Amino acid sequence: MENKEHTLVTRLVGSLVSYMRRFLFRVLSVGPVPNHLAFILDGNRRYAKKWNLGEGMGHRAGFLALMTLMKYCYELGVKYVTIYAFSIDNFRRRPDEVQYVMDLMLEKIEGLLKEESIVNQYGVKVLFIGNLKLLHEPVRIAAEKAMKATSNNNQSILLICVAYTPTDEIVHSAQECCDEIRSSMKVNEEKDVKSDLIKLGDIERHMYMGVAPDVDILVRTSGETRLSNFLLWQTTDCLLYSPKALWPEIGLRHIVWGVLNFQRIYPYLEKRRKKQL
Numbered sequence: 001m002e003n004k005e006h007t008l009v010t011r012l013v014g015s016l017v018s019y020m021r022r023f024l025f026r027v028l029s030v031g032p033v034p035n036h037l038a039f040i041l042d043g044n045r046r047y048a049k050k051w052n053l054g055e056g057m058g059h060r061a062g063f064l065a066l067m068t069l070m071k072y073c074y075e076l077g078v079k080y081v082t083i084y085a086f087s088i089d090n091f092r093r094r095p096d097e098v099q100y101v102m103d104l105m106l107e108k109i110e111g112l113l114k115e116e117s118i119v120n121q122y123g124v125k126v127l128f129i130g131n132l133k134l135l136h137e138p139v140r141i142a143a144e145k146a147m148k149a150t151s152n153n154n155q156s157i158l159l160i161c162v163a164y165t166p167t168d169e170i171v172h173s174a175q176e177c178c179d180e181i182r183s184s185m186k187v188n189e190e191k192d193v194k195s196d197l198i199k200l201g202d203i204e205r206h207m208y209m210g211v212a213p214d215v216d217i218l219v220r221t222s223g224e225t226r227l228s229n230f231l232l233w234q235t236t237d238c239l240l241y242s243p244k245a246l247w248p249e250i251g252l253r254h255i256v257w258g259v260l261n262f263q264r265i266y267p268y269l270e271k272r273r274k275k276q277l
């Protein structure tokens with residue numbers, strides 16, 4: 001009996017908190033709501049150290065934080081959420097750590113496709129961004145399966161940057177531009193691609209991130225203010241926000257604060273984007 005009462009109280013408190021959060025988001029959406037939030041997940045290992053946990057537990061806690069944050073973003077009406085899950089440089093970490101993160105990814109990608117997952121609750125299209133050939137084979141296969149399974153969702157988009165760095169992305173885009181021009185040439189035409197044939201729009205179209213608009217807010221946790229080779233092309237006119245919290249500690253207050261600051265500088269960002277400044 002006591003157990004039943006406890007469950008009922010927990011449920012009631014849960015509903016009340018959720019109601020208050022939605023109310024807060026309604027108030028926030030009186031101002032401009034960002035369309036695209038990007039996150040650098042920094043501080044998983046420091047979190048594990050802080051709480052005397054194994055390093056892997058830090059990454060697990062990081063994944064849980066990501067799920068909560070996605071929920072907040074989609075409730076608020078943010079359409080695109082991009083995360084820096086693993087960079088090309090991260091492959092140089094200790095082999096056992098790389099293996100742990102790859103195994104975790106495999107487990108979590110499979111979890112994302114389950115009926116009760118956030119992906120299904122919010123109609124999320126999942127896109128993996130980066131040089132996927134560099135991923136461990138089972139992870140690449142799972143990533144491709146997830147993209148296929150969610151391809152018809154269009155309510156919200158989750159872009160997971162893995163085996164990604166923007167420098168690699170720019171080289172990839174330039175190569176694709178050249179290939180496209182070459183394939184449009186006549187059979188007996190010389191296959192030299194003149195540099196002035198490549199336009200800005202072509203480069204953007206061939207970027208891995210070409211599927212999403214530019215970022216509105218870039219959040220990097222753990223107080224670091226460096227971009228560390230993330231979305232260099234797509235962050236020219238966005239708010240950079242670096243809360244002190246380690247990634248697994250990120251929460252509602254950070255999202256609200258980030259959005260309020262975005263709204264404060266929104267007129268300036270709009271002017272810059274319309275090239276009026």
Ligand SMILES: CC(C)=CCC/C(C)=C/CC/C(C)=C/COP(=O)(O)OP(=O)(O)O
Pocket residue numbers: 041042043044045046047059060062063085086090101104105106108109160
């Ligand atoms: C399917 C899916 C989206 C999975 C995501 C899995 C996940 C949470 C990956 C994050 C890995 C990572 C390199 C985090 C950065 O913290 P850090 O290791 O750099 O921590 P530190 O800054 O304290 O050293």
